Amino acid sequence: MAALAVVAAAFILLPLAAVVARVDWPNFLPLVTSDASLTALGLSLRTAAASTVVCILLGVPLALVLARGEFPGQRLLRSFVLLPLVLPPVVGGIALLYTFGRQGLLGRGLEVAGIQIAFSTTAVVLAQTFVALPFLVVSLEGALRAGGQRYEAVAATLGARPGTVLRRVTLPLVLPGLASGAVLSFARSLGEFGATLTFAGSLQGITRTLPLEIYLQRETDADAAVALSLLLVAVAVIVVGVSYRGPGTPSAAPSRTPNAEPAEATR
Amino acid sequence: MTFTLDAVVADRGLDVSLTLGVGETVAILGPNGAGKSTLLSVIAGLVRPDAGTAALDGRPLFHLDGGRTVWTPPHRRGTALLAQEALLFPHLTALDNVAFGPRSAGAGRAAARDAAARWLAEVEATDLAGRRPGELSGGQAQRVAVARALAADPGLLLLDEPMAALDVHAAPLLRRLLKRVLTGRRAIIVTHDVLDAYMLADTVVVLEAGRIVEQGPTREVLTRPRSRFAAGLAGLNLIPGTVTAAGLLPDQAGEGPGGSGAQSSPVTELAGRHEDTPIPGQAGVAAFPPSAVSVFPDQPHGSPRNAFAVTVTDLEPHGDQIRVRAGDLAADITPAASADLSLAPGVRAYFVVKAAAVAIYPA
Numbered sequence: 001m002a003a004l005a006v007v008a009a010a011f012i013l014l015p016l017a018a019v020v021a022r023v024d025w026p027n028f029l030p031l032v033t034s035d036a037s038l039t040a041l042g043l044s045l046r047t048a049a050a051s052t053v054v055c056i057l058l059g060v061p062l063a064l065v066l067a068r069g070e071f072p073g074q075r076l077l078r079s080f081v082l083l084p085l086v087l088p089p090v091v092g093g094i095a096l097l098y099t100f101g102r103q104g105l106l107g108r109g110l111e112v113a114g115i116q117i118a119f120s121t122t123a124v125v126l127a128q129t130f131v132a133l134p135f136l137v138v139s140l141e142g143a144l145r146a147g148g149q150r151y152e153a154v155a156a157t158l159g160a161r162p163g164t165v166l167r168r169v170t171l172p173l174v175l176p177g178l179a180s181g182a183v184l185s186f187a188r189s190l191g192e193f194g195a196t197l198t199f200a201g202s203l204q205g206i207t208r209t210l211p212l213e214i215y216l217q218r219e220t221d222a223d224a225a226v227a228l229s230l231l232l233v234a235v236a237v238i239v240v241g242v243s244y245r246g247p248g249t250p251s252a253a254p255s256r257t258p259n260a261e262p263a264e265a266t267r
Numbered sequence: 268m269t270f271t272l273d274a275v276v277a278d279r280g281l282d283v284s285l286t287l288g289v290g291e292t293v294a295i296l297g298p299n300g301a302g303k304s305t306l307l308s309v310i311a312g313l314v315r316p317d318a319g320t321a322a323l324d325g326r327p328l329f330h331l332d333g334g335r336t337v338w339t340p341p342h343r344r345g346t347a348l349l350a351q352e353a354l355l356f357p358h359l360t361a362l363d364n365v366a367f368g369p370r371s372a373g374a375g376r377a378a379a380r381d382a383a384a385r386w387l388a389e390v391e392a393t394d395l396a397g398r399r400p401g402e403l404s405g406g407q408a409q410r411v412a413v414a415r416a417l418a419a420d421p422g423l424l425l426l427d428e429p430m431a432a433l434d435v436h437a438a439p440l441l442r443r444l445l446k447r448v449l450t451g452r453r454a455i456i457v458t459h460d461v462l463d464a465y466m467l468a469d470t471v472v473v474l475e476a477g478r479i480v481e482q483g484p485t486r487e488v489l490t491r492p493r494s495r496f497a498a499g500l501a502g503l504n505l506i507p508g509t510v511t512a513a514g515l516l517p518d519q520a521g522e523g524p525g526g527s528g529a530q531s532s533p534v535t536e537l538a539g540r541h542e543d544t545p546i547p548g549q550a551g552v553a554a555f556p557p558s559a560v561s562v563f564p565d566q567p568h569g570s571p572r573n574a575f576a577v578t579v580t581d582l583e584p585h586g587d588q589i590r591v592r593a594g595d596l597a598a599d600i601t602p603a604a605s606a607d608l609s610l611a612p613g614v615r616a617y618f619v620v621k622a623a624a625v626a627i628y629p630a
Contacts, residue, residue, distance in 0.1 A: 150354055156341035157311050157348040158419040160371040165342075168367070172358040 016233060023230055024223040031227040039205050040213035041231070047121065047209060048189035051128035055185040058129075059136035060178070064170075066137070067144035085134045092130050093198025100126065100199075123200035124207050128189035135188050136181040143177025144170070183243040190235060270423050270453065272310060272328075274319035279305050280477035281316075287423070290451045294458055294468035294485065298496060302477040303457040307425045310455070311348045312341035323422050342371070347421035351431045353408035355400035361411045362387065362396040368419025386414040390444055406437025410444060417448060424454040430463065442466060461489060461500040473497045491542065491628050493552055495595065503554045504596050506537065510551035514538045515627045517553075537573050539625030551629045559624035560598035562591055563617045564608055573625065575618040579610055593618060 024031065031037070066078055084092055100117040101107045110117060117123050148170055155169045156162075171178070193211040200207040202216065210228060218225040270287040281302040287293055295303050308314035310321065312328065315338070321328040328344055330337035347368070355364045365383035366376075374382065387393050390410045400408055409429060416424060429445065430438040446466050449456075456467055464471050464485050471488040473481040473496055481494040492498040498505030508517040514537045537553050566574055577593035584590070588599040591610060598618050600608075608616065 150350070151356060153311075153313050153341070154348060154350070154354045155356070155367065155371075157313075157344070157346060157421075157425070158368040158371060158415065159342050159345070159347075160367070161342055162340075164371055168370075169356055172356075175358075 044210040047124045051189040052186040055136045063140035089194030093195035096199040119201045127195035128192045132185040132188040135184040139181030143174040180243040187239040272321040274316040292454045294464040297474035301474040345422040347416040347419045348425045353412035386418040390414045426456040506553045510549045515553045538622035539627040542628040555625045557597040557599040
């Protein structure tokens with residue numbers, strides 16, 4: 001049992017150590033601050049931030065509807081929302097291409113209106129949003145389900161309109177869940193590769209994000225690829241540290257009976 | 268200016284009619300699952316009944332009996348709900364929790380906080396104003412919750428077992444507080460505790476299996492209970508039957524006192540004192556306290572006494588006495604007497620009560 005657990009832990013840690021061991025430390029800074037690297041990094045941060053914002057704008061209403069609403073097809077909708085989690089990203093990219101591409105379902109109309117999405121920075125943001133949205137919805141829906149209905153009911157009997165309840169009770173209660181969902185979405189967006197390559201291509205400064213840059217560099221300059229990889233590993237470690245506080249620590253959901261245990265005057 | 272309610276919730280078997288005057292506090296008593304909390308949810312607008320109509324001071328809360336359907340959402344009812352748990356919003360201070368109602372009613376931040384501070388003073392919790400709910404004990408949190416409910420200025424205050432989650436020290440404090448703030452205020456309090464009914468309520472409603480089985484002024488219901496549940500609450504033995512000139516003829520066994528194994532002798536007339544002029548043939552009940560019951564190993568003879576052949580089902584401490592239970596009947600005797608009689612579950616004995624201790628009144 002313990003031996004297998006060690007194997008499992010090693011299976012995850014060893015490759016990370018391998019990357020660290022392979023880094024060309026004397027040239028690390030020049031490698032990660034090259035023009036191409038900085039451009040890719042900047043684009044990655046900008047697009048990931050943009051897609052996180054879109055995820056919040058679209059994901060909050062969706063999570064609210066899934067957690068609080070009651071309508072036919074709710075279970076089906078929830079399953080479909082989770083689909084991008086298990087779908088190969090390249091398939092997502094193809095699906096987006098046939099939706100927003102020049103010959104796509106909506107793309108044709110957009111083309112007439114003079115808007116072209118495929119192979120633009122907008123396409124990068126759309127691809128990232130597509131794969132990252134489920135992270136936000138799942139995390140927020142969990143927080144919404146974990147508690148809150150009873151607080152909402154009390155707020156309503158105290159005279160709060162539904163909008164007031166949402167603003168002053170529901171959202172503050174799920175703020176930790178929303179924050180961790182947003183961090184996860186940001187991380188997923190930052191690492192997005194398959195859907196971006198398929199739907200947005202790899203144009204330097206426009207659609208070539210850091211993962212694409214790493215893949216490209218690997219062919220010509222392995223040292224640069226390793227250095228940039230380490231950069232993404234560092235970002236991932238930070239994200240995990242921020243969003244996952246582990247069991248036992250107060251996190252996303254408010255405790256079910258926050259007032260039940262006597263917390264005798266602490267100050 | 269009254270509160271009237273008529274509601275049916277089919278899937279929970281609730282069918283209740285209720286009227287409250289101005290400033291009247293009613294206690295809803297009843298066993299678990301009787302529908303007490305459902306009733307409060309219906310009034311608060313959290314559960315939609317299948318049929319019925321309700322109005323508070325002339326404003327309709329709902330009207331679902333044909334004609335134009337009316338459904339007032341919870342936030343426009345003026346029926347603040349105080350539950351077992353305080354449910355203070357964990358992200359707001361005690362002061363801002365209390366200010367929530369006034370803020371929702373449209374008051375400005377400063378005015379709402381002023382009102383909140385006044386209500387916190389009213390519940391003697393001024394020193395808790397800046398605390399977060401996580402830093403409050405159960406009793407403190409419930410006091411703040413009382414202030415929060417009152418600050419919303421409800422036309423009808425709903426209390427769902429507000430003392431149930433508190434420890435033995437915090438409950439009496441809150442009960443005294445509620446007695447003070449509920450005086451002259453219209454409220455419905457669901458409770459398990461007869462003390463709550465005595466101290467807080469003008470009238471009592473006993474709910475069993477979704478129906479009102481008994482209601483009336485608190486003292487009257489608890490001293491002269493007509494339902495077994497109210498009798499149990501009041502700590503009285505209760506035997507339903509038919510009023511006779513000299514006493515009461517108990518209903519046939521099976522449902523009779525003592526439950527299984529009791530009443531082995533044929534049903535005989537109970538001697539007692541009539542509270543009202545007896546009208547023979549009328550349905551009535553005989554009530555007597557367990558302290559008036561003596562226990563004998565054999566059937567006693569002589570004097571105007573009532574004897575019930577029973578099988579002991581349970582013994583439990585009751586103050587410095589032993590409460591001997593035999594089905595629905597109970598007797599309080601000294602531990603010494605209990606030992607003398609070698610009482611134990613399954614032992615057959617006679618419960619004897621003097622006629623003078625038995626109150627008989629129409630049900």
